[in-house]
Amino acid sequence: MEQVLIKADKRNSTGKGVARKFRAAGRIPAILYGTNIEPVSITISARDWEYVTRHMKRNVIFDMEIQEETGVDKRPVMVKEVQRDGLGTKIMHIDFFQVSMEQTVEVEVSIHLKGKAKGEVLGGIIDIHLRSIRVECLPNQIPEEISLDISELDIGDSIHVSDISLPGVKLVEHGEIAILSIIPPTVEEKRGAAEIPEAAAEEKVE
CATH class of the missing domain: 2.170.120.20 (Ribosomal protein L25, C-terminal domain)
Incomplete structure (x- = not known):
């Protein structure tokens, strides 16, 4: 199974207005959740996402590096849902799911x-x-x-x-x-x- 590195920044502010500002700055709002973990609001670079997904097949496991104030937190994640605009051309939001390499999915x-x-x-x-x-x-x-x-x-x-x-x-x-x-x-x-x-x-x- 292919594993790909993706970098993310933790975000503390949420809402439609904030999300629009992130997208205007070339960032995609996203959320990371999983079994027995607190959901984490993040953003990822739209350019990086386009690059890593250009030839990506389904069900890729990402090594996500989340930049926090205390350092970098690395987690294995998969894409759960990608939300697009009405035309289906622009990514509005991504849901990531944190997996355990010892548990089935x-x-x-x-x-x-x-x-x-x-x-x-x-x-x-x-x-x-x-x-x-x-x-x-x-x-x-x-x-x-x-x-x-x-x-x-x-x-x-x-x-x-x-x-x-x-x-x-x-x-x-x-x-x-x-x-x-x-x-x-x-x-x-x-x-x-x-x-x-x-x-x-x-x-x-x-």
């Missing part, structure tokens, strides 16, 4: 499909039910993604949650849930394919 991991299914080559359609799966594991065992090879799947085949096995990782989703299925072409597609030769025949007669 529950997170959502993206699914990545590899290959082209046999059934797809034969005209079948990939019907995707889940694009991510919730898992529970230690922070340093969180997968960057779950890779599924679908190249051997034929029409009518499916992959279920129970088909996935990851060492040290517990799948939270029910095992019977289908992740994806290869289904036959729809009736509309078959009908459209059948109409093409007919139209061609009519043109030939004319």
Whole structure:
């Protein structure tokens, strides 16, 4: 699991007006909370955040260094929520969650499909039910993604949650849930394919 350094400053003042001033100064207001710890109001550099997250994947653990009057306090954290403006372009606030490297966490991991299914080559359609799966594991065992090879799947085949096995990782989703299925072409597609030769025949007669 990737770990990235992010620096933060502790802030004592809160409120919308204060938050606007921080954002105008290139700082993002944020809060850090966790199990059995007091929430800490902080700010981080918008430029630093853009830099470290540009190529960042989901579920990165940050080594957060919080600058306080007494010195630097270092904590392992994860992003819980990023709030944006109405256009979705500007970050307004970030929620960080402090983790313990000895305690499991529950997170959502993206699914990545590899290959082209046999059934797809034969005209079948990939019907995707889940694009991510919730898992529970230690922070340093969180997968960057779950890779599924679908190249051997034929029409009518499916992959279920129970088909996935990851060492040290517990799948939270029910095992019977289908992740994806290869289904036959729809009736509309078959009908459209059948109409093409007919139209061609009519043109030939004319």
